[in-house]
Amino acid sequence: MKGKPVIAPVHLTATYKFDNTDDLIDVVQNRSGYIYSRWDNPSVVEVEKTLAAMEGYDRALGFGSGMAAITTAIMANLKSDSRVISTREIYGGTFELLNDVLAKFNVDPVFINCWKTRQIIDEIQQGISVLYLETPTNPLLRVADIKPLAEAAHDQGAVVMLDATFASPINQRPLDLGVDIVIHSATKYLGGHHDITAGFVCCNNAYVDQIWTYRKILGGVMDPMSAFLAQRGIQTLELRIRRQNKSAMKIAAFLDEHQKIKTVYYPGLPSHPDHEIAIRQMSGFGGMLSFEINGDFDKTKQFMDGLKVIKLATSLGGVSSLANQPITNTHAALSPENRAKAGISESLVRLSVGIENVDLLIQDLGQALETV
Ligand SMILES: Cc1ncc(COP(=O)(O)O)c(C=O)c1O
Known part of the structure; x- marks a missing residue:
C-alpha cells in the first residue's frame, strides 16, 4: 500500500510474540527488541527519543507519573549509607520521599534553602553521594544557581539530579549546567493539555541502565496512550x-x-x-x-x-x-x-x-x- 501514516500508531500491547525461542532469548539477554511493556514499548520509546533529543542527553525514560520518575531515579542512585543533600524548596511528594520514606533505609538527607549557595557548597564539601535540586521552585519561583552547585558535587564524585518541571526543556538547559539526571513531571508542560499523568528521566548512558532496571522492578513505567499524548504535547x-x-x-x-x-x-x-x-x-x-x-x-x-x-x-x-x-x-x-x-x-x-x-x-x- 502506498502512503504511510504521518502519526505513529499507539502500541496498545502488553506483550510481544516471537517466531522462535532463540529470538526471545536474544531479547531477554541483550534487550535487542520488545518482550513485555513493563520493560519497553514502541510508543514509549518513540517519545523517549523525542525528549532525549530535546534535552541533549543520550537517553530518556518514560514513567507513569513525575513521582514515579523521581522515586525510581533517586532509588537507583542511592546506597544505604548515601549522603543526600537537597534544596529545601522541592515538590512535597519528593520531600516526603527523601525525609520520610528513605529514612527507613538509613538515608538521612540534609535540606538547605536553595538560595544559600555558599552553605550548600560547604555541606557538599563534607562528602555527598547525591545532590538533588529543583528550580524554579514551587510556589515562590526561587531560582537555584545550578552550575556552581553541580561543580562542587562533581568534585566529590556525586551525581546531580534536577527536577526541571517548572522550566521545561525550553527555558533551561540542564545539560550545559552540569546536571547528570533531569526529571520532568510530564503531567505539566510536556503533556501540556491537562490530560495525562506522566514523567520522564533524561540522562547519559552511564546512568540509564540502572534507572531502566529500577523502572522494571518498581514498575512505574509510562503507558502507551500517555506516551502518544506526551509526544503530541511535545510537538507544540x-x-x-x-x-x-x-x-x-x-x-x-x-x-x-x-x-x-x-x-x-x-x-x-x-x-x-x-x-x-x-x-x-x-x-x-x-x-x-x-x-x-x-x-x-x-x-x-x-x-x-x-x-x-x-x-x-x-x-x-x-x-x-x-x-x-x-x-x-x-x-x-x-x-x-x-x-x-x-x-x-x-x-x-x-x-x-x-x-x-x-x-x-x-x-x-x-x-x-x-x-x-
Ligand atoms: C515540580 C514538580 N515535580 C514533580 C511533581 C510530581 O509530578 P506528578 O504529579 O506527575 O507525579 C510535581 C507535581 O505537581 C511538581 O510540581
Whole structure:
C-alpha cells in the first residue's frame, strides 16, 4: 500500500510474540527488541527519543507519573549509607520521599534553602553521594544557581539530579549546567493539555541502565496512550512556552502595579531576589507566577471565587490557566510554622498561565480583584 501514516500508531500491547525461542532469548539477554511493556514499548520509546533529543542527553525514560520518575531515579542512585543533600524548596511528594520514606533505609538527607549557595557548597564539601535540586521552585519561583552547585558535587564524585518541571526543556538547559539526571513531571508542560499523568528521566548512558532496571522492578513505567499524548504535547511545547513566558511577564507587570496586590513573585521582575540568576541561567522566565493579595484568607478566597476565565484547580503547565491558594491544597499538609518558614502566607495565590488571550486573563484578574 502506498502512503504511510504521518502519526505513529499507539502500541496498545502488553506483550510481544516471537517466531522462535532463540529470538526471545536474544531479547531477554541483550534487550535487542520488545518482550513485555513493563520493560519497553514502541510508543514509549518513540517519545523517549523525542525528549532525549530535546534535552541533549543520550537517553530518556518514560514513567507513569513525575513521582514515579523521581522515586525510581533517586532509588537507583542511592546506597544505604548515601549522603543526600537537597534544596529545601522541592515538590512535597519528593520531600516526603527523601525525609520520610528513605529514612527507613538509613538515608538521612540534609535540606538547605536553595538560595544559600555558599552553605550548600560547604555541606557538599563534607562528602555527598547525591545532590538533588529543583528550580524554579514551587510556589515562590526561587531560582537555584545550578552550575556552581553541580561543580562542587562533581568534585566529590556525586551525581546531580534536577527536577526541571517548572522550566521545561525550553527555558533551561540542564545539560550545559552540569546536571547528570533531569526529571520532568510530564503531567505539566510536556503533556501540556491537562490530560495525562506522566514523567520522564533524561540522562547519559552511564546512568540509564540502572534507572531502566529500577523502572522494571518498581514498575512505574509510562503507558502507551500517555506516551502518544506526551509526544503530541511535545510537538507544540516551544510554541506554548514562548507564549506563556510572554503572557506571564505581562500579567506579572500588571499585578505588580495593582494596589490590591502586596507582592508578586516572578523571576522576570527585577524585584525578584533571583532575577540575576534567572537571566544567566534561563532563556525564558516561565509561565508560573505567585502573588499575595492585600488581605486575609477570606479576602483571597473571595478573589479566587471571583475568577471566571482562570480555573480554580491544582496542577500547572497546560493550555488552560489554573490558579490555587497553596495553603488550601498543595501546601495544606504543612504545619503553620513550616508554612511560615517556606514563605507561604494565607493570601498567596499561585497562577499557571495558559495560552488564552492575555488581555482576557488580565481582565479576569482585574475583575476578581474588584470583588475583594
Ligand atoms: C515540580 C514538580 N515535580 C514533580 C511533581 C510530581 O509530578 P506528578 O504529579 O506527575 O507525579 C510535581 C507535581 O505537581 C511538581 O510540581
